[in-house]
Amino acid sequence: MAISKEQVLQALKKVKDPELHKSLVDLGMIQDIEIAGDAVRVTVALTMAGCPLKDQIKRDVKEAVGGIPGIKEVRVVLTTMTSEQRAKIFGREPSEMEGMKKVKHVVAVASGKGGVGKSTVSVNLALALSKKGFNVGILDADMHGPDIPIMLGIKERPVGKGGMLMPLEKYGIKMMSTGTLAGEGTPIVWRGPLVNKAIKEFLGHVDWGSLDFLIVDLPPGTGDAPLTLAQAIPLAGVIIVTTPQKVALSDVRRSIALFNSHDIPVLGIVENMSFFRIPGGDEVVDIFGSGGGDKIAKAFKLPVLAKVPIDPDIRKGGDEGRPVVLDEKSEVTKVFLDMAERVAELADQKNNE
Ligand SMILES: Nc1ncnc2c1ncn2[C@@H]1O[C@H](COP(=O)(O)OP(=O)(O)OP(=O)(O)O)[C@@H](O)[C@H]1O
Numbered sequence: 549m550a551i552s553k554e555q556v557l558q559a560l561k562k563v564k565d566p567e568l569h570k571s572l573v574d575l576g577m578i579q580d581i582e583i584a585g586d587a588v589r590v591t592v593a594l595t596m597a598g599c600p601l602k603d604q605i606k607r608d609v610k611e612a613v614g615g616i617p618g619i620k621e622v623r624v625v626l627t628t629m630t631s632e633q634r635a636k637i638f639g640r641e642p643s644e645m646e647g648m649k650k651v652k653h654v655v656a657v658a659s660g661k662g663g664v665g666k667s668t669v670s671v672n673l674a675l676a677l678s679k680k681g682f683n684v685g686i687l688d689a690d691m692h693g694p695d696i697p698i699m700l701g702i703k704e705r706p707v708g709k710g711g712m713l714m715p716l717e718k719y720g721i722k723m724m725s726t727g728t729l730a731g732e733g734t735p736i737v738w739r740g741p742l743v744n745k746a747i748k749e750f751l752g753h754v755d756w757g758s759l760d761f762l763i764v765d766l767p768p769g770t771g772d773a774p775l776t777l778a779q780a781i782p783l784a785g786v787i788i789v790t791t792p793q794k795v796a797l798s799d800v801r802r803s804i805a806l807f808n809s810h811d812i813p814v815l816g817i818v819e820n821m822s823f824f825r826i827p828g829g830d831e832v833v834d835i836f837g838s839g840g841g842d843k844i845a846k847a848f849k850l851p852v853l854a855k856v857p858i859d860p861d862i863r864k865g866g867d868e869g870r871p872v873v874l875d876e877k878s879e880v881t882k883v884f885l886d887m888a889e890r891v892a893e894l895a896d897q898k899n900n901e
């Protein structure tokens with residue numbers, strides 16, 4: 549006997565949205581049902597891009613429809629609701645960037661190339677600002693390799709509330725990762741206008757509450773990805789992380805040019821892996837050469853905000869989910885606290901310009 553749409557709808561009536569506790573059918577989340585022989589394709593519209601419950605919803609739909617006798621294959625396609633559809637469910641639609649309305653300064657951390665310590669600087673700067681008494685959030689906007697949750701030792705997934713995404717909290721700061729936009733084990737290809745739309749929507753729906761600083765770990769490179777994000781968020785400015793080698797510096801020049809050409813202010817430069825102090829002594833070794841950051845800073849009239857040494861505790865802190873800046877005794881902690889002070893001053897200046 550042929551399977552009817554009605555049968556599929558009946559099965560789907562039993563599937564509830566885990567947050568809203570109403571059936572997907574009643575919520576208007578079932579956008580389309582296609583039946584071809586013993587195969588069914590269901591299109592589900594999520595209430596928001598990056599809905600943290602999407603994997604569960606997908607599983608529940610598969611299970612419910614797969615349970616209908618005679619059905620051999622179920623495919624679930626996920627899309628997101630339009631603003632009007634969402635407004636119907638939540639009574640109102642959050643306006644663009646609503647979740648960021650009470651965020652005073654957004655500071656992005658960028659780098660011309662990967663692996664120079666961008667995420668390390670982001671996370672330690674965020675915690676240093678928090679130690680100085682500011683309310684701080686960190687956004688992991690590096691969709692290609694979201695490392696911030698690992699560096700903070702966060703394993704939970706965020707939850708939704710009233711159509712907004714709630715950031716997670718650790719060590720006194722709030723955290724949200726664009727990794728949430730992807731599904732479990734889904735490889736993501738970030739290209740094209742759809743991505744812009746998804747990112748903007750995602751950013752607008754994170755409920756940060758009142759923050760003095762939101763630190764954004766941008767994707768590396770001088771291509772579309774960091775620029776798209778930097779333009780989507782109302783930024784106080786960008787901090788560029790580099791290592792001191794000559795090759796790294798040419799990337800920094802390109803980064804600065806990129807942001808400048810789009811009127812995004814560059815606050816300053818961080819020279820990471822700047823030097824290595826021989827343990828137990830005062831002797832310092834310039835492993836990657838020296839003075840690169842200073843040269844760039846001078847050429848572009850930008851301040852060097854910090855020179856961060858190579859320190860095994862930095863890597864260890866990142867791997868173990870307990871950033872080095874939480875350690876009072878580390879030499880690096882002082883470097884990041886000083887940096888936090890300079891960043892706070894610069895952000896205030898930008899606001900008063
Ligand atoms: N100053 C430092 N001393 C010792 N290890 C460091 C230092 N800075 C970063 N590392 C380590 O180097 C590795 C790369 O750093 P990180 O992940 O912060 O770089 P990234 O620029 O964010 O990289 P990606 O482009 O992959 O996102 C990490 O293992 C980190 O712990």
Ligand SMILES: [Mg+2]
Nearest residue numbers: 666667690695
């Ligand atoms: Mg990183």
